Amino acid sequence: MSVARQETATGTGGSIPGTAAPSLRELRLVGLLVTLGLAAVTLFLFWTALQSVFLALQVQKIDPGGAAGGLAFVIGIGAIGALFTAPVAGALSDRTRSRIGGRGPWMLAGAGATIVLALLLAHADSITELAIYWLLIQVSTNLVFTPITVYIPERVPVARRGIFSAAIGLSHLTGVLFGQVFGAAFAQEMVLGYAVISTLLLAAIITFVAVNRRSNIGEPKTPFSLSRLLSTFWVNPVKYPAFGWTFLGRFLMLTGFFPLKVYLLYILQDYVGLGADAVKNVPAMGLAGMAGAAIGTPLAGWLSDRLGVTRPLIYVCAALMVGAILIPLAFPTFTGMVVYSFLIGAGFGGFGSVDYVLITKVLPSQDDAGKDLGIINMTTTLSQTLGVGLAGAMVSVVGTYGVLFPMGIGFIVLGTLCVAFIKGVR
Numbered sequence: 001m002s003v004a005r006q007e008t009a010t011g012t013g014g015s016i017p018g019t020a021a022p023s024l025r026e027l028r029l030v031g032l033l034v035t036l037g038l039a040a041v042t043l044f045l046f047w048t049a050l051q052s053v054f055l056a057l058q059v060q061k062i063d064p065g066g067a068a069g070g071l072a073f074v075i076g077i078g079a080i081g082a083l084f085t086a087p088v089a090g091a092l093s094d095r096t097r098s099r100i101g102g103r104g105p106w107m108l109a110g111a112g113a114t115i116v117l118a119l120l121l122a123h124a125d126s127i128t129e130l131a132i133y134w135l136l137i138q139v140s141t142n143l144v145f146t147p148i149t150v151y152i153p154e155r156v157p158v159a160r161r162g163i164f165s166a167a168i169g170l171s172h173l174t175g176v177l178f179g180q181v182f183g184a185a186f187a188q189e190m191v192l193g194y195a196v197i198s199t200l201l202l203a204a205i206i207t208f209v210a211v212n213r214r215s216n217i218g219e220p221k222t223p224f225s226l227s228r229l230l231s232t233f234w235v236n237p238v239k240y241p242a243f244g245w246t247f248l249g250r251f252l253m254l255t256g257f258f259p260l261k262v263y264l265l266y267i268l269q270d271y272v273g274l275g276a277d278a279v280k281n282v283p284a285m286g287l288a289g290m291a292g293a294a295i296g297t298p299l300a301g302w303l304s305d306r307l308g309v310t311r312p313l314i315y316v317c318a319a320l321m322v323g324a325i326l327i328p329l330a331f332p333t334f335t336g337m338v339v340y341s342f343l344i345g346a347g348f349g350g351f352g353s354v355d356y357v358l359i360t361k362v363l364p365s366q367d368d369a370g371k372d373l374g375i376i377n378m379t380t381t382l383s384q385t386l387g388v389g390l391a392g393a394m395v396s397v398v399g400t401y402g403v404l405f406p407m408g409i410g411f412i413v414l415g416t417l418c419v420a421f422i423k424g425v426r
Contacts (some may be wrong), residue, residue, distance in 0.1 A: 028212075029160065032151060037167045039148060042204035043141065044175025045182060046114075047195050048261075050121075050137075051075065052176075052284065053183025054190050054266045055130065062127055068266060068401075070127050072392025075262060078134035079385035085142040086377040093147040102214040110143025111205040115198040138381075144205055146377055150380040151212065153360045157304065161357050166301025170353030173293030173345055174343035176261070177286035184282050242362040242422050244293035247379060249418030250355060253318070254383035256411030257348055259391035259404050262323070262384070269403040271332055281334065285341040292345030296320070300350035301357075309426045310358040311419055317354065318416040320347030322409050329405045361425050387411070 059070040096102035117140055121133035145304070152164050159164060167229055183322055186193025237244025268278035307313075324343030328336045359376055394403045 001196075012295045027158065031211045032155060033164060033167055035211045036148065036151065036164065036170050039204045040168050040171035041178070042201050043145060044149075044172050045179040046141070046175075046201050047185075048176045048179025049183035049193065049197055051262055052180055052264055053187060053279070054122075055134065057187060057190070057279075058124065058130060059127065061132075062125070068263070068392045068395045071262070071266075072389045073127065073128060074131045074134050076385045078138045079381045079388075081135040081138035082142045082302070083378055083385065085139045086146045086381060087375050089143045089146040090150065090375075090377075093150065097217050097219065099215045099217060100209055101216050103150060104209040104213060106203050106218040107144045107147050110140045111202040113140040114144075115195075115202055118194040118198035119191075122191040136175045141201075142377070144201075148208070149356075149377065152356070153363060158360070161360055162185075162301040162303075162305030162353070165304070165356035165360075166298050166353040168356055169298040169301070169349050170293055172352055173290055173297065173349045173359075177283075177290035180264075180286035181283040184279055187279055228410075240362070244361050245418050245422045246359060246379040247376060249378065249415045249422075250368065251361075251382055252411050252415030252418060253351065253355075253378040254379055254415075255390075256408040256415065257321070258380075258383050258387050260314035260344075260408050262388050263391060263395075263401060263404060267401045267404070268334075268337065271328075272334060272337055272415040273332075274334065285337060288338045288341035289345030292342040292347075293349030296346030297349035297353045301353040304354050304357050310354050310361070311422060311426065313354045314351060314358070314419050315416060317347045317351035318412055321351070321412050323347075325405050325408050325412075329402070332402065358419075358425060362424055 055074055056067070056071055059074060060067045063070045089110075093103045093106050095186065096105060098105050114137060117133055117137045121130065121137060124130045124133055149168075150169075152161055156164050182193065182197060186196070231336065237247070265278055265282060268274045268281060268285075269276075272278075274281055296317070303313055304310055321344055324340050324347055327340045330336070331339075391404050391407060394407060396399055
């Protein structure tokens with residue numbers, strides 16, 4: 001690791017009193033924070049519009065009777081692409097050298113490819129085509145997402161990571177809100193919707209790379225061999241138990257959350273009974289979730305920085321998420337879903353904010369931060385692959401989308417128990 005990278009990662013940058021270096025460093029952090037939020041919002045907006053509305057409607061049009069299983073198949077196949085791409089993208093960006101840094105070239109390539117793939121996905125007329133193009137989009141967008149997450153441990157001092165983690169958490173919920181609004185607005189013009197949303201993503205990534213470019217030509221790099229490629233997908237949980245428990249806990253928490261997000265349209269249609277009116281009510285769920293996230297996300301990030309703790313805050317957020325999921329179980333109504341969305345937004349937003357701080361503290365090596373964060377990001381993919389697939393199977397067996405709520409509670413509780421086993425981190 002170069003001296004500059006080490007100083008940034010540890011937050012002990014050695015500035016000379018009386019120079020302009022601190023102001024320049026602060027300016028760079030502000031630029032990173034703003035553009036990181038913009039890029040993350042656009043990326044989550046893209047994923048949400050496709051998963052929650054566009055793909056759900058396309059699957060339903062192709063196979064009305066098997067929509068739950070069809071959507072689970074498409075999402076699951078697509079997640080395989082992300083599963084293998086995330087750690088490889090991180091490892092490649094760790095070792096890339098260019099005038100705009102190691103991450104930028106991969107992010108630009110991924111965003112550019114996404115436009116082409118989105119237009120192909122828009123014209124797909126079979127479940128197989130949907131699955132193939134969604135898989136390729138998961139590959140292209142993970143070339144963006146994995147490198148972008150490395151900027152925090154690489155450039156942000158530990159004492160400031162709470163606010164940056166909160167920015168990603170808030171961006172997630174904001175992206176979910178606007179993704180649902182965008183998806184509903186373009187439900188009748190999906191080809192145009194695909195074109196607009198993928199173009200917005202490219203513009204956001206170009207802006208991020210331009211603002212945060214920093215040449216790393218000449219920095220030492222570890223040779224990329226076959227053994228290193230294979231190790232890209234593995235961190236020994238026995239040697240690094242904190243990392244292992246963090247990985248497992250995050251996977252279980254997301255497995256409890258994602259099926260409820262992916263099947264939201266079908267839940268509103270069938271479980272709540274809104275039928276054809278469900279599409280126009282999806283944005284209301286997003287708005288309620290955003291309102292909750294606007295409270296929970298920055299509050300959790302601020303408390304994490306202020307108190308220097310992560311695990312106790314994760315327990316509180318998990319309890320809030322469980323409480324949220326109990327609401328529609330007791331009150332399967334539109335009002336119950338609005339209250340649920342608000343509380344789950346606050347709980348999941350707070351969890352996302354604090355969880356990323358925890359992740360940066362358990363990384364085995366700063367030199368392989370991209371690779372290790374790629375492995376952590378596999379939890380998102382695995383939760384979509386296994387969680388959404390399991391959810392689709394359970395709905396098919398039980399016959400109601402209501403089964404997703406107790407399933408969500410069970411996985412969130414298990415994930416919280418894993419966090420309790422993490423040692424050496426408050």
